[in-house]
Amino acid sequence: MELKFGKKSELSNIQNELLSKIKDYILYKNLEPGDKLPSERVLCEKFDVSRRNLREAIAKLEYYELLKSVPQTGTFVADVGHTALNGIIEGIVSLKKQNFKSLVETRIMLEAKTSFLAAKYRSDNDLENIALALNNYIEKINNKEDALEEDLLFHLAIAKACGNSTINALMLQIMPKIIFVFKNTRVCNEDDFTDEIDKHKAIYQAIKNKEPDIAIKAMKVHFNALIEFCNNYK
Secondary structure, eight states: HHHHHHHHHHHHHHHHHHHHHHHHHHHTTTTTOOOOOOOOHHHHHHHHHOHHHHHHHHHHHHTTTTTEEEETTTTESSSSOOOHHHHHHHHHOOOOOOOOOHHHHHHHHHHHHHHHHHHHOHHHHHOOOOOHHHHHHHOOOOOOOOOOOHHHHHHOOOOTOOOOOHHHHHHHHHHHHHHHHHHHTTOOOHHHHHHHHHHHHHHHHHHHHOOHHHHHHHHHHTHHHHHHHHOOOO
């Protein structure tokens, strides 16, 4: 176990060092938005790294929209100034690995907003999708089956109904990690979820009636158990 942890730390350090080297190269060469970086081969030789490590670093910088790769053409500096680029990369390097508590806190903040927006802007089709997810969840509970995935699909249906593609994308990113923790801590047994049916129905009803403030309150009540679990999680 210690060996695996050491390898992960080493790989993380290599990538962070590489991100800093790419940043320093862009600043030293005074590359402007739209300027092209050298080829992968040249950069690998310059930074003394494998092509795989370089591609992972470039992919991360693309994720934060600092670089842009064009197939069969090359990698270019995105439309961002040197000061912003320097600050963002330093921020990326200093980021700590996500922990479960931070994921749950992020989810709670996002879902307060999704429930509010869904109650304001949901379409009839959105409401049908939320109702379908809710019915699937209730059916699993009534059959004494694990309903964790149905529960999360209910929340994703609400996120989609909120009409904000960025919030929806963030929800899709963090949900798989939360599912993994729940499954491995056996938090998702049927007894725990039986009393949650009414809470789910309250959220759905507020969205159906287009009552944003009530939807937020219902969502917060639903999350009380999750907050308690998160506080006790180690």
